[in-house]
Amino acid sequence: MSGTAIVGIAELPPRRSTPGTTTLELLAKVAVAAVADAGLDHLQIDGLVCGPQVGETPQHVPATVAEYLGLRPRYAGMVDLGGATAAAMVWRAGAAIAAGMCTTVLCLLANSRDPAAPRRSPNRNPIREFDVPYGASGANQAYAMVAQRHMADFGTTTEQLMCVPVKERENAQLNPDAVFHGRTITLEDVRRSPMVMAPLHQLEMVMPCGGGAALVVTSAERARDLAHPLVAMLGAGEAVTHRALSQAPSLTTSPLAAAIDQAYRQAAIGPNDLDLLAAYDCYSILLPITVEDAGLCDKGEGGPWVAEHDFSIASRLPINPHGGQLACGQADLSGGMGHVVEAVRQLRGAAGARQVPNAELALVTGNGATFSEEVALVLAAGER
Amino acid sequence: MSGEHDEVRVPQRVSTPLTAPYWEAAEKGNLLVQVCIDCGRLQLYPGAVCRGCWSEHLRWRSVEGSGTVWTTTVAEVPGHPAWRDAVPYCIAIVELDEGPRLLTNIVGCDPYAVGVRQRVRLVRAGDHEPGPPLRFMPC
Ligand SMILES: [Zn+2]
Numbered sequence: 001m002s003g004t005a006i007v008g009i010a011e012l013p014p015r016r017s018t019p020g021t022t023t024l025e026l027l028a029k030v031a032v033a034a035v036a037d038a039g040l041d042h043l044q045i046d047g048l049v050c051g052p053q054v055g056e057t058p059q060h061v062p063a064t065v066a067e068y069l070g071l072r073p074r075y076a077g078m079v080d081l082g083g084a085t086a087a088a089m090v091w092r093a094g095a096a097i098a099a100g101m102c103t104t105v106l107c108l109l110a111n112s113r114d115p116a117a118p119r120r121s122p123n124r125n126p127i128r129e130f131d132v133p134y135g136a137s138g139a140n141q142a143y144a145m146v147a148q149r150h151m152a153d154f155g156t157t158t159e160q161l162m163c164v165p166v167k168e169r170e171n172a173q174l175n176p177d178a179v180f181h182g183r184t185i186t187l188e189d190v191r192r193s194p195m196v197m198a199p200l201h202q203l204e205m206v207m208p209c210g211g212g213a214a215l216v217v218t219s220a221e222r223a224r225d226l227a228h229p230l231v232a233m234l235g236a237g238e239a240v241t242h243r244a245l246s247q248a249p250s251l252t253t254s255p256l257a258a259a260i261d262q263a264y265r266q267a268a269i270g271p272n273d274l275d276l277l278a279a280y281d282c283y284s285i286l287l288p289i290t291v292e293d294a295g296l297c298d299k300g301e302g303g304p305w306v307a308e309h310d311f312s313i314a315s316r317l318p319i320n321p322h323g324g325q326l327a328c329g330q331a332d333l334s335g336g337m338g339h340v341v342e343a344v345r346q347l348r349g350a351a352g353a354r355q356v357p358n359a360e361l362a363l364v365t366g367n368g369a370t371f372s373e374e375v376a377l378v379l380a381a382g383e384r
Numbered sequence: 385m386s387g388e389h390d391e392v393r394v395p396q397r398v399s400t401p402l403t404a405p406y407w408e409a410a411e412k413g414n415l416l417v418q419v420c421i422d423c424g425r426l427q428l429y430p431g432a433v434c435r436g437c438w439s440e441h442l443r444w445r446s447v448e449g450s451g452t453v454w455t456t457t458v459a460e461v462p463g464h465p466a467w468r469d470a471v472p473y474c475i476a477i478v479e480l481d482e483g484p485r486l487l488t489n490i491v492g493c494d495p496y497a498v499g500v501r502q503r504v505r506l507v508r509a510g511d512h513e514p515g516p517p518l519r520f521m522p523c
Contacts, residue, residue: 022402068431129398130429145476148456153500197459
């Protein structure tokens with residue numbers, strides 16, 4: 001990694017107390033100074049690495065910081081290695097640049113301190129301050145608002161959205177590990193399930209579960225000597241645009257479009273080359289927007305497309321043969337890893353009764369917050 | 385009988401010295417946005433820097449509070465139990481005529497009647513309904 005250089009530095013003078021300031025405000029001050037020191041414009045920052053912010057922003061830290069700074073990074077992460085965090089950020093930034101994920105990374109740390117305040121202050125990030133007072137806690141309302149706008153702009157119907165969990169449940173009947181194995185549903189079941197946030201019904205939302213998932217990643221060279229057929233990562237893309245839905249650049253085109261585009265380009269493939277789509281699916285509305293942003297249909301056509309498309313392993317493009325999170329259940333963050341695991345299983349040819357015939361190329365998507373933090377991977381059977 | 389049902393309280397309002405003027409104005413029915421002195425950009429929510437040009441030179445400007453519904457939903461099952469007696473209620477994101485957007489509630493109408501692109505205005509002190517400041521109603 002001799003190609004990595006540190007070109008900008010800044011510090012805020014340490015003070016015993018910084019009363020009334022938030023960590024976000026301090027991060028903004030030091031970010032401005034560091035980028036000025038580098039002689040760069042902030043628009044040239046396309047990577048962001050942050051540290052944990054206990055008591056202020058418990059989750060989605062990079063997206064919260066990026067939004068606060070008006071940044072839209074193509075690589076964003078958090079390092080949580082205590083006193084080694086800063087040094088760890090530097091080589092990770094270099095690795096992200098070497099991998100072609102971004103060109104210029106801002107590594108940011110700050111700490112607000114008020115000895116008079118409670119040791120663990122309540123969350124006080126922008127969502128907590130500006131959205132929660134209106135009864136807008138959690139993710140359901142945000143996805144409902146994305147769905148509502150898609151329906152208003154393109155005529156997407158509730159029936160088209162409701163068919164997503166129906167089709168994923170059908171797929172899950174070949175997955176004995178799915179929480180809804182043995183329990184198919186109909187459109188009528190979805191319609192009759194409680195309305196949670198209009199237009200989304202309970203059966204259009206993931207069921208929270210316990211569980212876990214893991215992956216082992218190595219070099220292609222080392223992979224050749226190991227037990228399973230090689231599954232290669234051909235391309236990756238990442239895009240973070242906002243945290244609060246009010247700050248999203250668009251409600252109907254997600255940052256997945258940019259992430260998938262980069263992954264396709266790195267892999268030198270296009271949507272017509274795919275044999276499998278492992279699409280992140282915490283809510284029904286994810287599928288129409290994902291297939292649009294993946295170039296499988298035009299923008300606005302995702303509703304009819306998912307209604308007409310065959311999700312099963314007999315399809316020309318199977319979607320989530322394991323049932324996705326809507327039918328498997330969502331074991332918090334590991335639910336998203338389930339899509340990666342399923343893609344690898346299929347590309348190994350080891351999916352048993354639900355094996356997709358001749359699966360060679362898969363697109364895997366990951367989605368965080370509300371279409372805020374998006375990642376796409378192109379995986380392939382064997383080396384190219 | 386008073387059970388846990390009664391004990392779930394609405395989360396306490398949080399603010400910082402930087403954002404306090406926004407909430408002080410809100411309590412009087414006034415909506416403030418931040419203006420960047422260097423590039424002229426207007427922004428909500430208020431922050432320490434202009435999210436367009438990173439200038440730290442920001443001032444407050446009062447706006448009328450007219451806008452359109454960018455998107456909307458009706459909460460039937462609230463995300464926080466303190467709102468369970470308030471359902472159904474409308475959560476919406478309003479795009480002000482000046483540009484910035486904020487999440488709010490649309491009140492004074494059937495929550496299911498609120499639609500994308502509908503014109504709304506800030507609830508004035510005289511329109512008083514209990515609840516947080518800076519809510520909107522149909523024009
Ligand atoms: Zn500015």
